[in-house]
Amino acid sequence: MLQLRAATPDDAEDIAGIYAPYVVTSAVTFETTPPTTKEMRKRIADGLELYPWIVICDDEVPDVVLGFAYATAFRPRPAYRFTVSTAVYIAGQSHRQGLGHILYECLLETLHEQGFVNAIAAIPLPNEIGIDLHESVGFQRAGVYRQVGFKFGEWHDVGLWQKTLASAADVPEEPKPFPQVGVINNR
DSSP: OEEEEEOOGGGHHHHHHHHHHHHHHOSSSOOSSOOOHHHHHHHHHHHTTTSOEEEEEETTEEEEEEEEEEEEESSSSGGGTTEEEEEEEEOGGGTTSSHHHHHHHHHHHHHHHHTOOEEEEEEESSOHHHHHHHHHTTOEEEEEEEEEEEETTEEEEEEEEEEEOSOOOSSOOOOOOHHHHOOOOOO
16 A cells, blocks of 8 residues: 655655656756755755645555655746646656656645645656656646756757646635645545
């Protein structure tokens, strides 16, 4: 059985370990140096006041993180505060088992409950697996930035995918803090 829960700073080592191979072997992320456990702990702690960080674990081994999903501010200016950027990463041994889909559904349900209106995913291209995952949870292609990332000796485009989480009200309510809402899992 799988368990979805809020990440804690204590999960930073597992999360950094999951993320590092993406940094050093692919253009899925444009980071070029894997964050240390200390840096990942800071990212988690800094985000948890408003933005969800969610991990998926096996109930039989609840201390081992199999994947994580999180949201961050889309852009720093206040007018963007109802829109988030999202990402999901799965441990190498757990790929292609549906964990990304499960994590993303949970993340999107949580963001909706918090009152965010839009989720944006920036996907370095080509990346059919990433595109398929995002489209399977309702993201739609929204545009492309051409040749904006240079990694491994070549330029990469970044595709933008967007998912509407709530109708855009004339005056939306401020998003609720993540600790107030907690992890929403309607599975």
